[in-house]
Amino acid sequence: MNAEAAPLPQLVLWAAEHALASFSLLLALAWAAIWAGWYGLQRAQARRQALEVVPRLGIGWRVAVGLLISLAATAIFAALAAQLGEGAALSRADQALTGALRITVTRLTQQVFAVLTHLGDPATLTLLGLGVALALVMRGQRTLALGWAIALAGNGLLNPALKQVFGRARPLELHQLVSATGLSFPSGHSSGAVVAFGMLAYLALKLLPTRWQLPALLAAVTVVLTVGASRLFLRVHFASDVLAGFASGTAWLALGITVMELVLWRRAGRS
Template sequence: MELFADSNGRPRRQLGIRTVLALALTTMVAGAATLLLAWAWRNSPDGLQIDRWAAALVGQGWSAPFAHFMQAVTHLGDPATLAGIGAAVAVFLLWRREPVFLLGWLGALAGNAWLNLTLKDIFMRLRPSNDIGVSTALGYSFPSGHSSGAMVIYGMLAYLVWCVAARRWAVAMPVLALITILAVGASRVYLQAHFISDVLAGYASGAAWLALVVAAVEIWRATQKSLSP
């Protein structure tokens, strides 16, 4: 990690080459994990053991008040919520004249949305039967769009904050992002909107795309820095 000031004197953090290479490796590993999960459930007529285990656990601990709480949590991963955050951050980056971060931000969100819809159409997995009636979900199940969307948008937001914010926020934001990502995924399983393998695949596909975008942004930033007088 490198700490420096830009041309306007604003503090900046930048990842090192080893971290960028690690991000590229993360893209390959997470992408492979997504495909492995797809292969596993397609070759398990009775469903994955982890899906049955998670469903049984939810059934044993289910309660109406907590289900309504989880319904509120799941809205943090709703397309409308993510689109609102995406637009607000894009406007802020445009106002701050941060073209590299802006293009990275838009690429992360738009690319993940396209990737998730494409994977859903390829695998066409049906959603689990919902017998609690608290929340309904449409479309195919694999991978979870809420989970991948939360991974990308909150993960990318944590990265941007880490790059430009004061140290206390650079440390706190990744922690808050991780808690939010895990909470959204857990809510999808608890509300019977997804199998847990859908959520894991959403995390994996989202992490693959997020790592790829961050690596690209860091390479672009390094190139710009080397060309600056």
């Protein structure tokens, strides 16, 4: 571990020493949060229906919530970006955490996540994008197909542009389990997973029966967190790269869904 690296808080040290357990705990907490939110919304909708109140949020509220999420994610990204650079506390903590993971993550864990990381590969997301777009067009959902394509393509342009702006080098890769070239901040796999699988979850809420919607949400967050963790376990990104990828992807995803809701509302002629 670099002697100049910032000391890590005890909680972060524990997480690094128990990397796989920490990932499992984070995933369980995310599942619990989604289930609680889903259950709460379903109960609220049931009460509104019993009172003969329109169960859906009006377009104004939907736009406000979408923009708020996008702005919050953008602020998080900006806060991370402001702490980059040699000597910055975040950069030194990144180096320390990467060094700790080099020691604590087993070869078997790396091999498993070297396979799972391909869920966020550009080639994987491109094939997914084409397949989903085709399926939506065949179902007559041309507006959703266009929104899906713009969301994925837009992030595919945004992430490389951000990488060029910040020009951060990757951690030194020693294991050769995966090939990772180019710049590091923000993580393209992380942002791509957020946008692609977040949009899939949105489409599931729009198109699937209610009984499949919660499983779709849980599957989406599982893939996103798995891809993000894989970039850390394989040491091809720093922790702040992954967090920034999540933030930029969330900002773009929320903005895309907000615009999509406005377009669908306008075409339907109702709030």
